[in-house]
Amino acid sequence: xxxxxxxIKNETVFCISFILAVFSAFIIxxxxxxxxxxDYKTIALLFCLMIIVAGFQYYGVFKxxxxxxxxxxxxxxxxxxxMVLICFFSSMLITNDVALITFVPFTLFIFQSAGSVNQVxxxxxxxxxxxNLGSMATPIGNPQNLYLYSTAKLTAAEFxxxxxxxxxxxxxxxxxxxFMGKYDSRDMITENxxxxxxxxxxxxxxxxxxxxxxxxxxxFLFALLILCIMVVLQVITYIPVLIIVMIxxxxxxxxLYLSVDYFLLFTFICFFIFIGNMKRIPEVTELLxxxxxxxxxxxxxxxxxxxxxxxxxxxxxxxxxxxxxxxTGVNIGGLGTLIASMASLISFKFFAxxxxxxxxxxxxxxxxxxxxxxxxxxxxxxxxxxxx
Numbered sequence: 001x002x003x004x005x006x007x008i009k010n011e012t013v014f015c016i017s018f019i020l021a022v023f024s025a026f027i028i029x030x031x032x033x034x035x036x037x038x039d040y041k042t043i044a045l046l047f048c049l050m051i052i053v054a055g056f057q058y059y060g061v062f063k064x065x066x067x068x069x070x071x072x073x074x075x076x077x078x079x080x081x082x083m084v085l086i087c088f089f090s091s092m093l094i095t096n097d098v099a100l101i102t103f104v105p106f107t108l109f110i111f112q113s114a115g116s117v118n119q120v121x122x123x124x125x126x127x128x129x130x131x132n133l134g135s136m137a138t139p140i141g142n143p144q145n146l147y148l149y150s151t152a153k154l155t156a157a158e159f160x161x162x163x164x165x166x167x168x169x170x171x172x173x174x175x176x177x178x179f180m181g182k183y184d185s186r187d188m189i190t191e192n193x194x195x196x197x198x199x200x201x202x203x204x205x206x207x208x209x210x211x212x213x214x215x216x217x218x219x220f221l222f223a224l225l226i227l228c229i230m231v232v233l234q235v236i237t238y239i240p241v242l243i244i245v246m247i248x249x250x251x252x253x254x255x256l257y258l259s260v261d262y263f264l265l266f267t268f269i270c271f272f273i274f275i276g277n278m279k280r281i282p283e284v285t286e287l288l289x290x291x292x293x294x295x296x297x298x299x300x301x302x303x304x305x306x307x308x309x310x311x312x313x314x315x316x317x318x319x320x321x322x323x324x325x326x327x328t329g330v331n332i333g334g335l336g337t338l339i340a341s342m343a344s345l346i347s348f349k350f351f352a353x354x355x356x357x358x359x360x361x362x363x364x365x366x367x368x369x370x371x372x373x374x375x376x377x378x379x380x381x382x383x384x385x386x387x388x
Contacts, residue, residue: 007263013311013342014263017270024277037276038269041231041238042147046265048228048245049140053094054259055221055252059214062090062102080123081178083107087127088134088174096135096142096334096343097261100128104350118365121351121358125366126177128347129335129373133170135343136163136331139232142343143264144313144330149232152323156233162324163331165384166377173373217252224248264310271311275318288319296322297381300329301336301374308342309334328381335374338366 008015056062065086072082083103091099104124111120135141139149139159149159224245231238249256278284292299296316303312309330320326334341338348344366352359 011263011267013308014267014270016307017267017274017311021270021273021277024274028277028280033280034273034276038272039147039151042150043265043268044238044242045140045146045150045228045231046143046268047260048224048242049095049146050260050264051245051249051256052221052225052228053098054256055249056094056218057098057102058253058256058259059218059221061218062094062098063106065090076119077178079110080126081175083123084126084130084174084178088130088171091131091135092138092141095140096131096341097346099131099135100343100346100350103127104347108350108354118361120355121362121365122369124347124351125362125369126174128344128366129170129369130174132334132341132343133167133174133331133373136170136334137167140229142331142334143268143310145327146232147268148313148317148323148327148330151317152327154323154327158324159327162327166328166332166380169377169380170373173376177369220248220252267311268314271314275315279318285319289321292316292319293321296320296325297329297332297385300326301333301378304330304333304340305336306339308339310342325385332374332377332381335370335377337370338363340370 083106087099087103090103094102104127107123107127108120111123136145139145145159145163148154154162227236227241227244230236231241278288300309300312300316303316307315312333313326313330316326316330317323334343338344348359348362348366351362355362
């Protein structure tokens with residue numbers, strides 16, 4: 001019973017998707033058509049990407065990258081810029097979730113004994129926004145992009161037109177937000193590294209052991225990542241790549257199988273079942289198509305605020321005709337409420353664990369900055385659509 005309560009608390013979106021799938025199964029009884037509901041390519045790619053990125057994380061690739069960049073910074077201001085920008089750009093490849101799981105705890109660790117809490121709140125909020133918006137720029141940056149890019153069979157040009165203008169403005173706004181911040185110029189990282197809990201000197205023995213023990217595995221993981229990208233670009237089919245990845249991970253490190261977010265995969269499957277069943281009810285299909293068609297941008301943004309952007313993308317895709325607008329909508333829709341993007345909850349949980357009595361301040365700052373970015377990107381979307 002406690003395990004079930006834990007699942008309900010930690011995997012709310014999965015539970016909702018499961019209930020919807022079961023409910024729809026009572027309306028449309030299970031038959032052979034169910035086998036055609038699921039986009040198996042998306043599920044396979046998500047699995048492969050999650051387990052490959054888990055490998056990079058396990059072997060310390062992201063942490064070593066962050067430590068290298070921090071060695072090059074000289075002040076809190078430059079360190080803050082590095083942490084936000086690394087979340088923005090790394091999320092394009094390792095997804096927004098993984099970027100935040102990797103770098104937010106690292107940020108909290110660095111600033112735990114330095115700077116004010118308000119400064120830490122602002123930095124973690126900007127990192128969260130950076131990861132959510134940076135991930136929109138590539139088909140593999142987040143699950144909704146991967147799914148919609150695959151399902152809609154968009155060309156690379158169509159996809160980039162739908163996301164790059166907004167990713168570009170997001171980057172400019174993040175840089176402006178970083179420059180607007182107030183920093184104590186006396187806090188020089190290179191001079192006060194002990195205060196930040198950092199050992200910025202090179203530990204040659206550790207790095208040597210890292211190279212000997214992990215370099216070959218990391219190279220192999222990069223090769224697997226390239227295969228996955230080739231599947232996304234429709235250069236090769238997904239089944240051989242899935243088999244290669246599964247066998248390779250068994251050889252490299254079978255413990256990585258435990259790092260996969262299987263609840264996310266089952267959430268996709270449940271939504272596929274629900275949407276597949278709803279599409280077999282003509283009255284429901286006609287109603288939803290009439291509500292969504294031509295309004296994909298704003299419906300995507302609004303729906304994401306309530307159920308988050310990944311399930312919103314899956315749900316609305318079954319009744320949409322303009323996938324470019326839908327991609328834009330659910331990506332921009334990751335801003336706003338705390339649940340608009342499930343990745344945002346990751347940052348909040350990490351911060352709340354360190355500063356239990358400052359959760360209200362974090363939520364205020366999070367909401368304010370998200371509204372600022374959301375309004376700016378909506379205005380940009382309106383202007384672009386007006387000019388088209």
